[in-house]
Amino acid sequence: MNRLTKTLSDLKDNNKKALVAYLVAGDPDISSTIQLMNLFVESGVDVIEIGVPFTDPIAEGPIIQKAHDRALKNNISLESIFSMVSEFRKHNNETPIVLMGYLNTFIFYKKLIEENKNNAIDSILVVDIPGELNLKDYGIHSPNINTISLISPTTQINRIESIAKNSTGFVYYVTLRGVTGASNLDVNEISNNVEEIKKHASVPTLAGFGIKSVEDAKLLSDCSDGIIIGSSIVQMIEESSKSKEFDRIGNYLTEIKKAIL
Amino acid sequence: MNSNKKTLPDKNGFFGDYGGKFVPETLMYALEELESTYKKLKDNPEFKNQFYKDLSEFVGRPSPLYFAERLTKHYGTGSIWLKREDLNHTGAHKINNTIGQILLAKHMGKKRIIAETGAGQHGVATATVAARLGLECHIYMGSEDVQRQSLNVYRIKLLGAQVHAVDSGSATLKDALNEALRDWVTNVDDTYYIIGSVTGPHPYPMIVRDFNSVVGEELINQSKELFNSMPNAIVACVGGGSNAMGAFYPFINIKETRLIGVEAGGEGVETGEHAAPLNDGTPGVLHGALSYLMQDDTGQVKGTKSVSAGLDYPGVGPEHSWLKDSGRAEYVAVSDNAALKAFHEVSEFEGIIPALETAHAFAYLDTLMKEFDKKANIIVNVSGRGDKDINTVAEIDGIKF
Numbered sequence: 229m230n231r232l233t234k235t236l237s238d239l240k241d242n243n244k245k246a247l248v249a250y251l252v253a254g255d256p257d258i259s260s261t262i263q264l265m266n267l268f269v270e271s272g273v274d275v276i277e278i279g280v281p282f283t284d285p286i287a288e289g290p291i292i293q294k295a296h297d298r299a300l301k302n303n304i305s306l307e308s309i310f311s312m313v314s315e316f317r318k319h320n321n322e323t324p325i326v327l328m329g330y331l332n333t334f335i336f337y338k339k340l341i342e343e344n345k346n347n348a349i350d351s352i353l354v355v356d357i358p359g360e361l362n363l364k365d366y367g368i369h370s371p372n373i374n375t376i377s378l379i380s381p382t383t384q385i386n387r388i389e390s391i392a393k394n395s396t397g398f399v400y401y402v403t404l405r406g407v408t409g410a411s412n413l414d415v416n417e418i419s420n421n422v423e424e425i426k427k428h429a430s431v432p433t434l435a436g437f438g439i440k441s442v443e444d445a446k447l448l449s450d451c452s453d454g455i456i457i458g459s460s461i462v463q464m465i466e467e468s469s470k471s472k473e474f475d476r477i478g479n480y481l482t483e484i485k486k487a488i489l
Numbered sequence: 490m491n492s493n494k495k496t497l498p499d500k501n502g503f504f505g506d507y508g509g510k511f512v513p514e515t516l517m518y519a520l521e522e523l524e525s526t527y528k529k530l531k532d533n534p535e536f537k538n539q540f541y542k543d544l545s546e547f548v549g550r551p552s553p554l555y556f557a558e559r560l561t562k563h564y565g566t567g568s569i570w571l572k573r574e575d576l577n578h579t580g581a582h583k584i585n586n587t588i589g590q591i592l593l594a595k596h597m598g599k600k601r602i603i604a605e606t607g608a609g610q611h612g613v614a615t616a617t618v619a620a621r622l623g624l625e626c627h628i629y630m631g632s633e634d635v636q637r638q639s640l641n642v643y644r645i646k647l648l649g650a651q652v653h654a655v656d657s658g659s660a661t662l663k664d665a666l667n668e669a670l671r672d673w674v675t676n677v678d679d680t681y682y683i684i685g686s687v688t689g690p691h692p693y694p695m696i697v698r699d700f701n702s703v704v705g706e707e708l709i710n711q712s713k714e715l716f717n718s719m720p721n722a723i724v725a726c727v728g729g730g731s732n733a734m735g736a737f738y739p740f741i742n743i744k745e746t747r748l749i750g751v752e753a754g755g756e757g758v759e760t761g762e763h764a765a766p767l768n769d770g771t772p773g774v775l776h777g778a779l780s781y782l783m784q785d786d787t788g789q790v791k792g793t794k795s796v797s798a799g800l801d802y803p804g805v806g807p808e809h810s811w812l813k814d815s816g817r818a819e820y821v822a823v824s825d826n827a828a829l830k831a832f833h834e835v836s837e838f839e840g841i842i843p844a845l846e847t848a849h850a851f852a853y854l855d856t857l858m859k860e861f862d863k864k865a866n867i868i869v870n871v872s873g874r875g876d877k878d879i880n881t882v883a884e885i886d887g888i889k890f
Contacts, residue, residue, distance in 0.1 A: 283658060283790040284775060286670045287513040293657055305787035331511050332774040336788025356511045356774070380515040382677060387517070405515055406675040 230374055232324035232350040232397050235274055236432045236453070245488045246398075246434060246454025247272060249461055249481060250328065252279035252295040254304030256469035258312050264465065264474055265316050269323050271478040272485030277353070277456060278313070280306055280329030287355045289409035291459045295466065306337040313348040326351040326376060326397065331366070338367040351376055351397035359383075359391030376400050379425055381417055392429035399425055399433040400456065403448065406438070409459030413438050419451035442487045449488035457484065497808070502691020505814060507807035510690040512777045515674045519682075524692040526597050531699065536592065543588045544703060547621070548578045550585075552704075554711035554868070559838040564858035567721065567865030571841070572708060574732065574872050581844065581873030582701060582732045583614040587683055589700030591618040594681035601680040602626045605669040607634055607662035607728065608799030608846060609641025610873055611685030616650035626650035629669045631661040634798045641877050659792050662728075662802045666776050686729025687806030690777030694734075694806050701735025708868060709739055716866045722747040724857065725870035726849040727767065727820065728800035730809045732872035737818060738808075747819065750809060751853045753795035754822035764793035766805050767813050767820040780807040796825040796881065797845035799873075827852040832875065832882060844873035845881065 239246050249268045253261055265276055279292065281299035288296065306327075313325055327334075331354050334341065341352070351374050354363060359377035363369060374396035379388060382405065392399055403418050404410055418435060425433045435448045436456030449455050464477045502508045510520060530536040544550040553576065557569040574582040587604075594602060602619045603626070606612030612628040619626035628645050632654040635642050645652050658664040666689075673682045687694045687701075705723075712720050723740060725733035727750035737748045755763030763769065766781040773782035775790055783791040783803040795801040812818035823831075828845060831852035836842045843851060850869050861867065875882075883890065 284663060284667050286667050286776070287674065289671070290657075297657075300789065303787075305789075307787070330774070332782075332784070332790070333788045335774065336784070355513055356777070358510060358512075358517055359514055378514040380513075380517075382515050382518040384518055384521075391514075402513075402515060405677055407671045410675065 230350055230372055231322065232275060232326065232374060235324050236398060239274060240432065240453065245449040246274045246432065247481070247485050247488060248275040248277050248434060248436070248454060248456040249273040250277040250279060250456060250458035251461060251465060252281055252292065252299050253309045253312060254281065254299035254302045255295040255465060256298060257302055258308065260472055261312060262316055264477070267474055267478045268481060269320060271481035273481055274454070275324045275326060277326045277328050278309060280309060280327055280333050282330040282333055285330060287407055289407040289459060291409045291463050295462045306333055306340060310340055310345060310348060314346045317346055317348050324350040326353055328353040328355065330354065331356050334368045335366055341368055341373065342370050344370040344373055347372055349373055353400060360387060360394050362394065378402050381405055381421060385424065388425055389428040392425055395429065395431055398431050398453070399429045401425060401433055401435045401452065402437045403435050404438045408437055410438050411440065413444060415447050418448060422452050442483055445484045446487045455488060497811070498691060498695055504808045504811035506772070507778070507780045507810040508691055508694060509779050510777060511774050511779065512690045513674055515677060519673070519677050520690055520692065522597065523593065526593055527692060527696055530593065530596060539592060540589055544585065548584050548588060549576065550703065551707045552576050554708065554715055557839050560835065563838060564854060566858045566863060567861035567867050568716070569854065570715070570720070570866060570868045572704060572736065572868055572870045574704065574870060575841065575843065575847070575874035579610070579614050579617050580876065581610040581614070582704060582735060583611045583685060584617065585703055585735065586685065586697045586700045586731060587614040587618045590683045590696065591622060594624070594683070595622060597681065599679060599681035600624060601676060602683060603629070603669050603672050603680055604683045604685060605629045605662065605665035606685060607665065607801060608797065608844070609634065609638040609645065609877060610799065612645045612652070613641055613648070615683050615685070616645045616648035619650060620648045627653060627672065629653050629655055629665040629672070631659070631665045632656050633660040634662065637881050638798055638877055639880065661793070662798070663790065670776070686731040687734045687808060688729040688776055688778060688804060694778065694808055697731050698734045698738055698808060701731050702738045704732070704735040704870065705737060705739035708736060712866070718866065719743050719746050720868045721861060721865040722749055722857065723868045723870065724749045724751060724850045724853055726751050726800060726846045726872060727805060727809060728753065728764070728802050728846060729804070730806035732870055734806060734808055736870045737812070741817060748812070748817065749853065749857065750818055750820045751849045752820060752822040753797055753800035753849060754824040755794035757824050758822050762794040763822065764795040764801050764803065765822040766803060767809060768822045772810070775804040778807045780810045781805055781813070796828060797849065799844070799846040800849065821853055823849050823852040827855070829882065829885065841871065842875035843871055844875045845878045847872045
């Protein structure tokens with residue numbers, strides 16, 4: 229069974245919420261990313277979402293944009309990300325890994341994805357594609373990789389069903405109108421929309437974009453199957469990029485994990 | 490606006506293999522809303538009348554097709570005709586599209602207008618139409634372009650719009666587009682995004698083309714009137730490709746007219762330092778559409794180089810990619826140096842200072858005019874005037890004011 233599917237279904241069976249943590253591959257460098265991935269796991273993170281850097285990340289706010297730029301200065305490509313994850317897999321074969329990025333990069337490396345060496349990757353989330361489109365039609369597929377589609381507050385009800393059905397990993401509910409890291413959460417709207425999605429989706433629905441505080445995390449996990457945290461982690465990575473002391477991130481994630489149980 | 494003949498794009502927004510709607514989910518509804526509004530209005534007589542009335546009374550259309558006597562003599566082969574988009578209000582073809590799109594924004598009840606701009610012409614054109622309707626307007630512009638097009642920056646401010654300098658990435662047009670898209674994602678409910686070229690997600694390439702097709706439609710009539718046949722060739726510069734598309738589109742089925750797009754060759758296509766994706770790019774996805782794209786060997790978008798801010802863009806409108814692959818249009822590139830030489834020559838021969846973008850189209854006449862005899866009629870689309878480029882050219886020529 230696909231690691232992502234298994235992890236999410238185990239959590240559900242135990243009545244627990246998923247914690248997904250995001251970082252950008254190669255920010256500040258590859259060895260730090262592997263170190264951070266291990267730290268995530270130790271801190272109770274259930275799923276690691278790896279941002280694939282792109283020159284033109286139109287859905288990202290300033291914090292994650294800068295992380296993409298830093299990673300690109302280190303010449304990070306999808307190729308180096310696959311080797312990095314293979315390295316991580318040498319000692320961790322349980323934690324699901326999602327690649328999140330932009331269509332151009334995935335199309336460019338569709339052979340690597342199809343191959344999915346060492347069964348490294350579990351899921352792909354393409355930010356800039358309508359949720360009902362099948363990535364397979366763009367040559368992006370691999371037998372053991374599922375896909376994650378986004379649904380946002382502006383998604384019309386007539387499309388929710390087809391997007392939810394097209395999503396095989398989980399449904400990613402974008403909690404706000406805006407880019408990653410913005411701060412205009414509307415909990416009522418979120419809770420109503422997640423409810424609507426759950427009517428149609430056979431996979432869990434997770435919420436992300438704009439979750440910063442432990443309180444945000446708690447509120448949103450109450451109305452979903454789990455949450456995704458990105459910008460606030462990436463901000464802390466940036467602040468510690470010289471010292472490479474990432475303990476604070478571990479503490480932050482541990483605290484969030486506790487709050488959403 | 491002439492809707493009775495063509496079938497592309499298809500219902501998913503594709504021109505052959507190119508185009509589409511590759512955007513974050515939050516924008517999908519906005520694009521659907523725009524498409525349905527446009528479909529409803531484009532053949533509505535009242536809407537069309539308003540559009541053509543504004544073009545006539547506010548922009549000053551039709552723009553003349555003017556015989557370039559000395560340039561024609563200089564080459565000594567065919568007759569060279571100039572489509573004078575530089576005479577439009579605000580100084581370029583960009584106003585045609587903004588006149589149309591602001592009408593859409595008004596019908597949709599949007600209160601806030603945003604746009605990206607490279608050379609600043611689209612920013613000026615957008616600020617102009619927003620001012621006319623009293624709408625709040627924000628223009629995104631790469632900080633490098635803010636420097637080299639300072640005159641247009643000031644014009645935009647005079648028109649009551651805010652200019653946001655974009656420092657991210659290469660700080661040029663592509664980054665301004667990124668930032669405008671981010672603004673749109675955030676303020677999608679009350680904001681209309683006036684894209685300035687035949688780029689971006691469907692339905693923009695279609696809408697911008699249709700509004701700007703007034704250029705090609707006029708050319709058909711003017712050609713009949715002035716030389717009683719269809720032109721042998723139309724030459725236009727291509728950055729995103731809106732002036733070229735507007736001139737080319739009504740001619741797609743007029744097979745005797747060669748359609749020639751001239752891209753920015755920068756330091757020379759062979760050096761890799763240019764902005765000529767149709768000449769030296771591969772298909773890829775940027776800013777919502779699949780089209781030819783300048784990208785490196787890891788799928789990242791490459792930096793571009795051009796003396797002209799309006800052509801300094803790594804992508805190109807998807808319909809141009811389709812016209813290239815289908816062979817209906819030809820795409821060439823000329824270097825910065827060739828464009829600068831043409832900038833001076835056209836100024837001196839014709840008393841018309843062309844935009845640096847337009848100078849690329851003129852520069853290609855050096856090659857093209859050798860292919861024709863005296864009976865031929867060649868049209869150059871003078872997409873804009875060069876006032877905005879005076880500082881850039883003066884600096885290159887070592888002149889300080």
